Amino acid sequence: MRNYGRMFLAALIALALFCPGATAAEQAKITIKMATLAPKGSNLVNIYEKLAEEIRIKTDGEVGFKIYWGGVQGDEKDVIRKIKLGQLHGGAFSGSGLGEIVPEVRVTEIPFVFRNHRxxxxxxxxxxxxxxxLxxxxxxxVIGWGDIGFLYVFSKVPLSSLEVARQQKWWTLEGEPIGREMYKAMGISPISLSVSDVATSLSTNLIDCASATPYMAVAFQWYTRFKYINEYPSSNILGAMVISKKIWDKISPQSRNIILDLARQSHGRIEEAARKEDEKCMKILLDAGIQVYRTDENIKDEEVQFIFDAAEKTRNNLVGELYSQELLDRTMALLDEYRKEHPEDTKVIRIE
Known part of the structure; x- marks a missing residue:
């Protein structure tokens, strides 16, 4: 069955919009210190480096970026704390990190609601x-928004029923409210761990089920511990790059406009590259022998409905904690609006 977990932190490679070298940053009048959990080495880095260089050139050297890669500045909560202390100026965050600043942003990550990227x-x-x-x-x-990708459930055994799913040891990110509520509604007691503890916990069988994007599963080598991936994803993970308004206000209005314009122009290219990375990683997973568990063929209709009912309960239970009822209603109304305007778009994302 599909489930909801928060394994998207490593996928922030899709959000590191600006990745300049140290030399470019040193030459700039204003150096913005950024941090990300994203590892250096993805094909996406080339796109980001070009964008950062273009910003430096078009702002006449006013703005440069120094990026701390691979979580060397700590997890997302650590980075946010350092930004508030003035030790850093910004970072690339997943929805979980963004929610530490503005909880309302999590409303578009509610599980089992969105059928596709559109x-x-x-x-x-x-x-x-x-x-x-906000x-x-x-x-x-917010310098730029990103779509990190869809989460899929990985498991060591076929999740053939709710009973089987409840017998597994599920991972959830520490302090993650959406995952907490979804698991609760499903009757599952997950194990809360940091991202850095997942690999070891899989090896020692402390956990045996988790949700991740294909890119994450490959980047962290988690997939080597799994045998199955569910056919349908549970939710789409949001990401964004944000910087402190304190340093932003030091940048000239002209350069601020240039940065925002270039970032938004690059949005499509960045998301396209990120999706190609996910597609490439999905192929790696399947070539490695990961089996696709076909929900439609194996899960009873009443159990599928139970999952959707649990998802509805989850989003309603988060009213007041993450977002208002008004914002949730608006989100669902916008989704309904899209479906009415695009009746032809009935495709549900799944592993073919």
Whole structure:
């Protein structure tokens, strides 16, 4: 069955919009210190480095970026704390990290709601002004938004029923409210761990089920511990790069406009590259012998309905903790609006 976990932190490679070398940063008048959990080495890095260099050139050397890769500045909560202390200026974050600043942003990560990337994009774009205003009120500027990808459930055994699923040892990210509520609604007691503890916990059988994007599963080599991947994903993971308003206000208005324009122009290229990475990693998974567990063929209709009911309960239970009822209603209304305007778009993302 499909489930919801928060394994998207490593996929922040799709959000590191600016990746300059140290020399370029040193030559700039204003050096913005950024941190990300993303490892250096993806094909996406080339796109980001070109974008960062273009920003440096078009701002006449006013703005440069120094990026701390691979989590050397700590996890997302650590980075946010350092930004508030002035030790860093910004970072590339997943929805989980962004939610530490603006909880409302998590409303588009609710499980088992969005059928494909187009639905996600439609809703997020229309909520974007609201979210950017909320971030600015908290002292942050959103430089660029990203779609990290869809989460799939990985397991060591076929998840042939709710009973079997409840017998497994599921992982959830420490302090993750959406995962907590979804597992609770499913009758599952997950094991809370940091991302850095997942690989060891899989090796020692402390956990045996988890959700991840294909890229994450390959990047962290988690897939070597699994035998199955579920046919359908559970949710789409949001990401964004944000910087402190304090340093943003030191940049000239002209350069600020240049940065935002270049970032938004590159949005499509970056997301396309990220999806290609996911596609490539999915092929690696299947070539390695990971078997696709076909939900439609193996799970009873009443159990599928139970999952969707649990997802509805999850999003309702998070009202007041992450977002308001008004914002949840608006999100669902936008999704309904898209489906009415695009009746031909009934495709549900799945592993073919």
């Amino acid at each position: 639905e996600v994009a439609y809703v997020r774009e229309r909520l974007r002004p609201t979210m950017e205003k 971030f600015e009120e908290k002292g942050f500027i």
